[in-house]
Amino acid sequence: MPTDIDIARQATMRPIIELAAERFDLPATEMEPFGHYKAKLSLDLLRTHAEKPDGKLILVTAITPTPAGEGKTTTSVGLTDALNHIGKNAAVALREPSLGPVFGMKGGAAGGGYAQVVPMEDINLHFTGDFSAISLAHNLLAAIIDNHLHHGNAKRLDSRRILWRRVVDMNDRALRQLVVGLGGPGNGFPRSDGFDIVVASEIMAILCLSESLTDLKRRIAQITVGLDTDKTPVTADELGVAGAMTALLKNALSPNMVQTLENNPAFVHGGPFANIAHGCNSVLATRMALKMADYVVTEAGFGADLGAEKFVDIKCRKSGLAADAAVLVATLRAVKYHGGITRDDLNKENTQAVRDGFENVRRHLRNIRTHYGLPVVIALNHFTHDTDDEIATFRSLCEEEGADMSICYHWANGGKGAVELAEKVAALANSDVKMNNLYDDSLPLKQKAEAVTHKIYGADAVSSDPKVSADLEQWQETHGHFPICIAKTQYAFTNNPLNRGIPKDGYSFHVSGARLNTGAEFIVLLGGNIMTMPGLPKTPAACAIDVDDDGNISGLF
Incomplete structure (x- = not known):
């Protein structure tokens, strides 16, 4: 089986100037090339295309992340290619990778298998210097x-x-x-x-x-x-x-354009993490994509409790953007992990673990529908060890929830492996919906925190260190209208990364610190022991990366 980097190197990329001219009728003067296959777009494009109606915005999010992986970026890219397969003019808007995870343990952010954005090596390393x-x-x-x-x-x-x-x-x-x-x-x-x-x-x-x-x-x-x-x-x-x-x-503010393996446009710009920041790509890149394409697929980091909430309550609140539909990505491996199965046993059939772990899917599904107000389809990202009985169990559980689902094979087959998902997403995106915020700007800061932790995280109460309470009380007078950005572990609804599945009744969400971001215009609340500077694992991914005498990189996924 070829690696991600092997697949990326086999891709036939089109010159980015040529692709932009053909797909969006963009003149070369509106682009600043970085080599042949990546470019920055002029901010003037938003002015020259101001009268053009926006396309439909599709938010891709996921269940609570696990060490088994869910493939949210891969699904975003595969869905974009699939939408183009069924005749839609679609583009994807993603975040840029951070070198911390690239050299650490999480990996890059260019997708995987046959659903990637390229040039993968450039994107995962220095890219355009942003x-x-x-x-x-x-x-x-x-x-x-x-x-x-x-x-x-x-x-x-x-x-x-x-x-x-x-x-x-x-x-x-x-x-x-x-x-x-x-x-x-x-x-x-x-x-x-x-x-x-x-x-x-x-x-x-x-x-x-x-x-x-x-x-x-x-x-x-x-x-x-x-x-x-x-x-x-x-x-x-x-x-x-x-x-x-x-x-x-000045130059970093301009969005970057690259392409998928199937030569569809990709806007890759900005890279905040959703566990310690607001977790969304830039507003400018999303706006440009919406002016250029009829359907724009964008992802928000980690699970729907983190990235999706911040997409709704920070990015969209501040910009006036709104999603038209959502995709909730899950894998049977991740569902079984939330059902209590150890990582070593995830490839073994276990329908009971699928039932037990589905509680996590159910909570995210209800949050998206009830609190964000978005129509949603579940994308089951297929792995080779998934069995027919496990898939049937998962499908039955989705039907009990009244949720549509699609089994996706984009990792192995590219866009044609997610055509069914694309058809369902296109139909959802054209429904008449209105996305909801969790809270009003006028709500006091403490009550905003309670709204997120109670509605989304399932907490019964919020506790905080005395200094946090004092800070929020002081900031309420001058910055009480700011939204909040909760930084917490991505591995659980609670602020304890060991809590799989869904929270048990009676738990309190603890806030250990607070930061006032008067430039970004939101307030960060640090949940539990969350770190804003991660550490490397015992064997960092960097130890497997090398370059030969001809300049060919190896070990990069």
């Missing part, structure tokens, strides 16, 4: 803060209350907490600091939520970097660095 620009802009602000302290501290920043950490696009647990400024007066003032991974950066969120270069600069200017000695917020604008940060991000 992440580098984000980290440089973020760390420029960090450097300016310490420089300001060193040269007299005119803004009277309290070094104990600096909120702006540094970032790097790598899993490096040793950088989570550290002290900077050691070595004497010439090296600045010693203070506590730390690193987050780039995808958790507020700059990443700002880039993904900005609607224009002007909006980007506005948001950067209003970032809160820390508090002064009177506990008054100090902003990036007050430190005089918003213009330089915007200059670093």
Whole structure:
């Protein structure tokens, strides 16, 4: 069986300028090529296509992730190819991969098998340099803060209350907490600091939520970097660095266009994680795709409790976008895992585990229908060890819920393996629906947290550390209209990653920290022991990656 990278290398890619001209009638002057097969799109396209009606937006989400994998990105790509197979003009809008997972344990974000976006190696490594620009802009602000302290501290920043950490696009647990400024007066003032991974950066969120270069600069200017000695917020604008940060991000703001293995357009831009950030690709990329294609497939990270909720309550709330239909991705392996089966036994037939684990599917299904208000079809991503009896059991459970489902073979067969799913999704997307938010902007911050944790996570109560309660009370006066972004483990509805299936009655969701993102315009609540800087596994994926004398990369999936 060929690997993902083998399949990607066998692809016959079309020059991206040629593909854009044929599919979207885009002139070459509206694109900035990065080689032959990837390009950045001009922001002017939204102005020149302003009168064109938007296409239909399809949200792909999933059940609670497991070590067995669900294949959400693969399904997004396969569905896009399948929609084109049935005669629809469809494109996919995805996030960019982070090097942390690429070199760690999760892998890339270009899909897999015969449902990938290409050039896969470029996308999973440096791509067009967006992440580098984000980290440089973020760390420029960090450097300016310490420089300001060193040269007299005119803004009277309290070094104990600096909120702006540094970032790097790598899993490096040793950088989570550290002290900077050691070595004497010439090296600045010693203070506590730390690193987050780039995808958790507020700059990443700002880039993904900005609607224009002007909006980007506005948001950067209003970032809160820390508090002064009177506990008054100090902003990036007050430190005089918003213009330089915007200059670093000017090109990164433009969406990237690549293609699927079947030469269908893919808009890949931005990359926040849904467990520690808002987990959606950029608003600009989604808007451009909707102007170019009649159907746009987009994914939100991890399960429907994380990415889908933030897609609805942050991305769509802020932009005015709305999904027309949803796809809930599941695998029998993942369902059996939630049914209590060990990872080593997932390839063995076990219909009872399918029944037990279906509770997780049921909860996500009801959340999407009831709380998000979206019509949904279940995509059962097929694996070779799935048995007829297990599939029949799963289908019967879907029928009991009144849920439509489709068995998908896109990993092995590309778009033609998901034609049935495409037909069902196209029908759903043309139904008359109105997507719902979980809460109103006017609801107090604490009640917003309760709405998410109760309705979506199944918690009976929310507890928090005293400092979190004090922060929310203070922020309520000035930022009470902000949505909330809960950072928590992706492996469970609760904030305990060991809790498979669905939550048991009587549990309380604990919030251990809070961060005010005045540029991104949302408040992050840290659930349990969630880390904004992941660590590497015992044997990182990086140890299997190599390059030969001819420049051919191996071990990249």
